[in-house]
Amino acid sequence: MYAYNLFRSTQQDGLVCAVPEERSVPAFVTGPQWQFGGRLDMGELPLGFDRQAAMTGVRFNGYYLFASFPKNAMHL
Numbered sequence: 783m784y785a786y787n788l789f790r791s792t793q794q795d796g797l798v799c800a801v802p803e804e805r806s807v808p809a810f811v812t813g814p815q816w817q818f819g820g821r822l823d824m825g826e827l828p829l830g831f832d833r834q835a836a837m838t839g840v841r842f843n844g845y846y847l848f849a850s851f852p853k854n855a856m857h858l
Contacts, residue, residue: 784840788819788828790850798828800836800846808845 784802789811791797799811800822810816822828830850839846 784836786822786836786846788822789816790819791815792817796830796849796851798830798848798850800831800848801844802840805840805844808843 784804786800786802787807789799789801789807792815798819799808799816801807801811803821822831827833828850830848832848835848836846
């Protein structure tokens, strides 16, 4: 399993880019609309993170892009 560096969109879209530590960071997350969001070592996963999708995304793209939402968000 990978340990990931997380990059969060500064927009209100909830997008997160997970990049395995041994991979290069994609150019799009170096822009001003993204910020470093910490390290994920596969302990407690963010809501919206899918391990199988992450493995597939990394295999084809080098990163995994997903939507994450606060666990305490109101459900409508």
